[in-house]
Amino acid sequence: MKRSKRRYLALQIDFDGAPTPKEFIDAVWNAVTRLYGEYGASLTSLTLIAYNAENKSAVIRVALATLGMVKAALASITVIGNKEATVHVVAVSGTIKSLNKQLK
Amino acid sequence: MKKIFADLHLHLNLKEPIATSRIINKTATLGYHLIAVPLPPETQADETAKLQRICREAKIDFAPRIDIKAKRPDDLMQQLRRFRRRFEVVCVVCESKEVARQAAKDRRVDLLNFPSLDARRRFFDRAEAELASNSLAALEIDMKPLLVLEGPARARLLSSLRRETAIAREFHVPIVVSSGATSEMLLRKPRDNAALASLFDLDDWSLAAVSENPKAIVERNRQKLSPNFVAPGIRVIREGNDC
Numbered sequence: 001m002k003r004s005k006r007r008y009l010a011l012q013i014d015f016d017g018a019p020t021p022k023e024f025i026d027a028v029w030n031a032v033t034r035l036y037g038e039y040g041a042s043l044t045s046l047t048l049i050a051y052n053a054e055n056k057s058a059v060i061r062v063a064l065a066t067l068g069m070v071k072a073a074l075a076s077i078t079v080i081g082n083k084e085a086t087v088h089v090v091a092v093s094g095t096i097k098s099l100n101k102q103l104k
Numbered sequence: 105m106k107k108i109f110a111d112l113h114l115h116l117n118l119k120e121p122i123a124t125s126r127i128i129n130k131t132a133t134l135g136y137h138l139i140a141v142p143l144p145p146e147t148q149a150d151e152t153a154k155l156q157r158i159c160r161e162a163k164i165d166f167a168p169r170i171d172i173k174a175k176r177p178d179d180l181m182q183q184l185r186r187f188r189r190r191f192e193v194v195c196v197v198c199e200s201k202e203v204a205r206q207a208a209k210d211r212r213v214d215l216l217n218f219p220s221l222d223a224r225r226r227f228f229d230r231a232e233a234e235l236a237s238n239s240l241a242a243l244e245i246d247m248k249p250l251l252v253l254e255g256p257a258r259a260r261l262l263s264s265l266r267r268e269t270a271i272a273r274e275f276h277v278p279i280v281v282s283s284g285a286t287s288e289m290l291l292r293k294p295r296d297n298a299a300l301a302s303l304f305d306l307d308d309w310s311l312a313a314v315s316e317n318p319k320a321i322v323e324r325n326r327q328k329l330s331p332n333f334v335a336p337g338i339r340v341i342r343e344g345n346d347c
Contacts, residue, residue, distance in 0.1 A: 014288070034255075035303070071295075072299045088292070088293050088296060089295070
């Protein structure tokens, strides 16, 4: 089977306080599901790779074919948990190594 | 060449200088180089100067904008005569079909904004686009309703926007994507706004809608409002006895 191509996204979270990793990834899944439905969300292969509550930053992995969908869904996030929040895409890369290089 | 990103619709409460300054600094952090803020017609010069100073400190370019809400076409013409030379960006908020048609054919109008969420009250159809394509008006799309709405209301809005952008592309009417933000939390990075615009199939036009198109409007108007402007393509480069 051909290996599916993936992209890693570095994200910055604007939030009053610090959401838990579960609250954050649930908000991302909710946003994708609201915009594209359960079938669309299932195609994204969304995975939380790293989460830093101190810096309010996260790294997620998505399928390359659905990168545009995930970026639109991330931009549509207005609430995490029950608090107002915004998620900004800081960098996109094909490997974690090059993502870290971009962030430096 | 580095892209210059612009947000031509930033709602600021001028009576709250701290919040205003915070939002302007945030737009600069997010990567915008140019913002336009709708000002009430009675805005004093010192208030505009204060905004300009805040923007200069944040290293961001500022363009004063007016949102004209007219009840009838003659009212619109009167307001355009009064305000065109005072503001760098003129937007007409189209709440009736007559006003929308008049705005689309008037070369003094920069932006056409359709705020209604009801598809029947959004008047950007083929006739409107044809008029706009012969003048200089661009279609402005605010992102705020897309972020605030949910469920069927958002689906209906997306459907209207998809139809409008398809018509605009067919008639080569420029599209400007703005935030329409009233708070920091409704601000998105320009590329995130472009990603959101893909929801209504703007795709390859989305980056131009947050960079080239708004920048072109402001540059064109600055040239026109400059004292050296004579006519499109003609400007005074030197005057005096030695010419």
